Amino acid sequence: EAGVAQSPRYKIIEKRQSVAFWCNPISGHATLYWYQQILGQGPKLLIQFQNNGVVDDSQLPKDRFSAERLKGVDSTLKIQPAKLEDSAVYLCASTPGSGGGNEQFFGPGTRLTVL
Amino acid sequence: GENVEQHPSTLSVQEGDSAVIKCTYSDSASNYFPWYKQELGKGPQLIIDIRSNVGEKKDQRIAVTLNKTAKHFSLHITETQPEDSAVYFCAAFNNAGNMLTFGGGTRLMVKP
Numbered sequence: 698e699a700g701v702a703q704s705p706r707y708k709i710i711e712k713r714q715s716v717a718f719w720c721n722p723i724s725g726h727a728t729l730y731w732y733q734q735i736l737g738q739g740p741k742l743l744i745q746f747q748n749n750g751v752v753d754d755s756q757l758p759k760d761r762f763s764a765e766r767l768k769g770v771d772s773t774l775k776i777q778p779a780k781l782e783d784s785a786v787y788l789c790a791s792t793p794g795s796g797g798g799n800e801q802f803f804g805p806g807t808r809l810t811v812l
Numbered sequence: 813g814e815n816v817e818q819h820p821s822t823l824s825v826q827e828g829d830s831a832v833i834k835c836t837y838s839d840s841a842s843n844y845f846p847w848y849k850q851e852l853g854k855g856p857q858l859i860i861d862i863r864s865n866v867g868e869k870k871d872q873r874i875a876v877t878l879n880k881t882a883k884h885f886s887l888h889i890t891e892t893q894p895e896d897s898a899v900y901f902c903a904a905f906n907n908a909g910n911m912l913t914f915g916g917g918t919r920l921m922v923k924p
Contacts, residue, residue, distance in 0.1 A: 701855070739818075739901050739914030740856065753910060788855055798844030798863065798905045801912065803855030 699723065701804035703789050709810045715777040718807045722770070722791030728752075730801060731764055731774050732788040740788055746772060747795055776809075784811045814839040816904050818915030825892050826923050833918045835902035836884040844905040845878060845885050846912070851898045859900075860887070892922045 702721040710716050722729050728747050732740035743762065745752040749769040757764065761780070766772040776783055786808050790801040815838040825831050837845075843864040848856035862869045862876045862885065869876050873892075878885040889896055902915040 737917070739816075739903075739917050741914070742911055745910070790855070797907065797910070800846065800858045800861070803848075803857065805853065805855050 703804040713778040720789030726791035730790040814913040816915040837904040842904040842906040
């Protein structure tokens, strides 16, 4: 079974530029998550989708971050404009069903550096 | 919201020794406690989990204990091997928040 795929793996941009990350979850997984992991910290949830609907985006900085999962499969996370403090690894995870207390399968992440 | 504290932040042991990582959580409604291992350049991977109706769970060299009254849970790794070297994260989940909250991580180094 293929795991969660993410691209690109690395991205370097200057502040105020825009960037987008892509995630393809495990086939059949209804719930998809985006996490931000700052160096030396644990992952922090940004947004959770179930199929193509948003379940929780309370911790997403909506003035600059946006995410979509239009067909309930792939998802994109965008930052516009980027700030220095956005430098982090952005992790995508998926889980079957409605999520809840079940194993989340993580992708390898996209390491973003904002200069 | 939920707050998860994890200690120690770094842990160095000799190969063959045991390692213990401890976490506390704040929300008594949390009912699912997974442990993830993250190797360099990779995403976290689940190694063991425990639910609130169980006090202890073991899988070969790893075990997790949960004390609901004290709101703390621990990861125990016995007979450590160099390949156990990684960053370990505890996490807590509750249905009300529908969110997994991670601890700050423990960098485990196993010296051959």
